Amino acid sequence: MSDDRFWGGTIRKLWPTEVEKFRDHLLRLDKSSRRMRFAHGVSDSFIGDYALRMNDMGGIVYGYIVDGEVRAAAELRKLGDAWGTQAEAAISVEPTFQNKGLGSELMGRVIRAARNRGVHQLVLSCLSENSKMQAIARHFEADLRFEYGEVIGEIIPEQPNYFSIWAEAMEDRVGYVLAVLDLQARTLAAA
Numbered sequence: 733m734s735d736d737r738f739w740g741g742t743i744r745k746l747w748p749t750e751v752e753k754f755r756d757h758l759l760r761l762d763k764s765s766r767r768m769r770f771a772h773g774v775s776d777s778f779i780g781d782y783a784l785r786m787n788d789m790g791g792i793v794y795g796y797i798v799d800g801e802v803r804a805a806a807e808l809r810k811l812g813d814a815w816g817t818q819a820e821a822a823i824s825v826e827p828t829f830q831n832k833g834l835g836s837e838l839m840g841r842v843i844r845a846a847r848n849r850g851v852h853q854l855v856l857s858c859l860s861e862n863s864k865m866q867a868i869a870r871h872f873e874a875d876l877r878f879e880y881g882e883v884i885g886e887i888i889p890e891q892p893n894y895f896s897i898w899a900e901a902m903e904d905r906v907g908y909v910l911a912v913l914d915l916q917a918r919t920l921a922a923a
């Protein structure tokens with residue numbers, strides 16, 4: 733749940749005003765992580781444009797936040813104007829925070845968010861050499877389908893239920909309170 737503090741940070745949905753923090757996180761990905769995340773090498777300006785569309789793409793972005801900075805993110809994107817049966821997911825964890833279980837934790841949030849929106853099929857596009865992402869997908873019993881050198885991981889979330897909807901709503905409320913407390917603490921520390 734987002735009220736848990738993971739490895740010194742908090743996981744919660746990012747607000748529309750946090751688009752620049754999301755961009756800065758993506759910019760901190762090293763060359764190899766950028767390639768794995770976007771399936772090809774991307775420039776800073778590409779990332780800047782991509783991140784600034786965070787609010788336009790009509791999705792959800794979870795962030796892992798430490799001292800006010802986004803250090804990992806999980807995106808759930810609509811494929812079209814409204815939530816349908818298919819959606820796309822992507823995860824990014826900054827190199828110094830990798831291999832601590834964050835990617836798996838974020839994947840669980842994304843699957844639950846998809847499930848709560850009636851998505852039956854989550855498409856995770858990752859390069860065939862991305863063995864870490866495949867290890868995470870396997871945790872969630874993903875079926876991996878190989879297409880032209882890329883791996884498309886399709887995860888079929890279960891139907892939403894009262895608990896999954898309640899858990900997401902509770903997390904959002906707690907995430908809001910934690911964000912306010914965090915901001916207050918950092919403002920006081922800076923004063």
Ligand SMILES: CC(C)(COP(=O)(O)OP(=O)(O)OC[C@H]1O[C@@H](n2cnc3c(N)ncnc32)[C@H](O)[C@@H]1OP(=O)(O)O)[C@@H](O)C(=O)NCCC(=O)NCCS
Pocket residue numbers: 764765766768769821822823824825826829830831832833834835836837856857858862863864865867868
């Ligand atoms: C892929 C990524 C999200 C994983 O995040 P993470 O926080 O490091 O992931 P976790 O710690 O939860 O799990 C990593 C898994 O990979 C395994 N792993 C680590 N190094 C590995 C390697 N070299 N080969 C195979 N598996 C490896 C770990 O053992 C773990 O599996 P386990 O839980 O079964 O032991 C992160 O590395 C990342 O952001 N990479 C760049 C962007 C990217 O590839 N995004 C995915 C495409 S959408």
